[in-house]
Amino acid sequence: MQADLLRCPLANLGSLQDQARLAWKNSVRCIGRLHWKSLQVRDERSLEDTGQIFDALVKHLETATNGGRIIPTMTVFSAWKSPESEIRIWNHQLIRYAAHERGDGKILGDPMNLALTKVALALGWKAPSTPGRFDLLPLIIQSGDKIGIYKLPKGAVLEVKLRHPAYPWFEALGLRWYAVPALSDQIFATGNEVYPCAPFNGWYMGTEIGARDLADTNRYNQLPVIAEKLGLETQRRGSLWRDHALLVLNEAVIHSFMSDGVQLVDHHQASNEFIRFCKNEETAGRQVNADWSWIVPPMSGSTTRVFHRNYVLNPELPNFLTQVPAWKTERGKMLLQRHHIL
Numbered sequence: 572m573q574a575d576l577l578r579c580p581l582a583n584l585g586s587l588q589d590q591a592r593l594a595w596k597n598s599v600r601c602i603g604r605l606h607w608k609s610l611q612v613r614d615e616r617s618l619e620d621t622g623q624i625f626d627a628l629v630k631h632l633e634t635a636t637n638g639g640r641i642i643p644t645m646t647v648f649s650a651w652k653s654p655e656s657e658i659r660i661w662n663h664q665l666i667r668y669a670a671h672e673r674g675d676g677k678i679l680g681d682p683m684n685l686a687l688t689k690v691a692l693a694l695g696w697k698a699p700s701t702p703g704r705f706d707l708l709p710l711i712i713q714s715g716d717k718i719g720i721y722k723l724p725k726g727a728v729l730e731v732k733l734r735h736p737a738y739p740w741f742e743a744l745g746l747r748w749y750a751v752p753a754l755s756d757q758i759f760a761t762g763n764e765v766y767p768c769a770p771f772n773g774w775y776m777g778t779e780i781g782a783r784d785l786a787d788t789n790r791y792n793q794l795p796v797i798a799e800k801l802g803l804e805t806q807r808r809g810s811l812w813r814d815h816a817l818l819v820l821n822e823a824v825i826h827s828f829m830s831d832g833v834q835l836v837d838h839h840q841a842s843n844e845f846i847r848f849c850k851n852e853e854t855a856g857r858q859v860n861a862d863w864s865w866i867v868p869p870m871s872g873s874t875t876r877v878f879h880r881n882y883v884l885n886p887e888l889p890n891f892l893t894q895v896p897a898w899k900t901e902r903g904k905m906l907l908q909r910h911h912i913l
């Protein structure tokens with residue numbers, strides 16, 4: 572018995588919810604792990620029908636959004652048994668904005684979702700007649716030999732319009748973002764079971780939106796626009812116009828979420844909380860595994876405490892694993908093809 576346990580240390584770890592919480596606690600890229608014990612698990616392992624799976628995902632979003640007081644939530648669908656019965660969500664997150672290809676080769680919307688947008692179009696999704704930068708993509712759900720494509724009801728998606736406390740012109744940029752980041756394409760691996768469909772969410776850290784989603788040149792690329800409005804010297808790299816604009820954009824993200832009562836953590840608080848998490852773990856005699864390059868926030872790194880230390884990186888199960896995009900798997904390709912024939 573003892574020997575068995577040693578050989579399979581991950582067996583009998585406890586309830587599904589305990590294992591899900593451990594997967595979060597073990598996520599080497601996540602700075603928000605102090606809150607791992609608050610994760611709420613919805614057990615939907617009995618569902619097979621794509622329509623019922625979609626309904627469960629809408630419920631997930633509604634309960635997790637909770638009017639802005641976001642509840643870390645995970646919905647677990649059935650464990651992997653065979654390719655024929657696999658359940659997968661094809662979207663990277665439950666809420667994502669479309670990428671519209673325009674005639675001039677430019678993209679309107681979130682370029683990160685170009686491949687997914689193309690798949691949605693191929694499956695019959697119709698983009699709005701006047702395409703915009705923040706058009707919600709439908710959910711694409713695979714189960715058995717079916718693919719279902721479903722529009723999220725407006726009420727299930729809370730969004731925040733961005734404005735800045737000091738610059739009235741900011742609002743006219745028309746920027747917005749959604750409240751709940753719900754990763755939906757990762758595997759939840761417990762050690763006993765593998766769940767290819769187990770979407771989960773926490774709340775945002777401001778810089779994810781303000782220093783990446785809306786700022787990266789291969790995403791919404793808003794720094795030049797903001798710098799222009801601020802009247803900065805964009806011709807001179809050394810004027811640090813990018814850095815100024817980045818700060819203003821991040822102020823707007825934090826200000827707007829806070830004003831709307833939508834939960835969000837700034838990078839300084841997140842960093843302090845992560846240090847507390849490390850202390851708790853170390854006090855309990857456990858080692859924290861973390862990837863420095865992901866833990867350190869994408870702006871003002873050295874002003875946060877997480878920057879000034881090292882971490883070991885030996886990921887453990889339970890954990891979340893990445894998987895090949897569903898439309899690139901043999902099964903995905905086959906289902907897409909069949910869908911076209913029908």
Ligand code: ARG
Binds near residue numbers: 603773776780
């Ligand atoms: N970085 C991703 C985004 O900007 C979200 C990843 C998960 N983030 C989280 N706070 N749980 O959409």
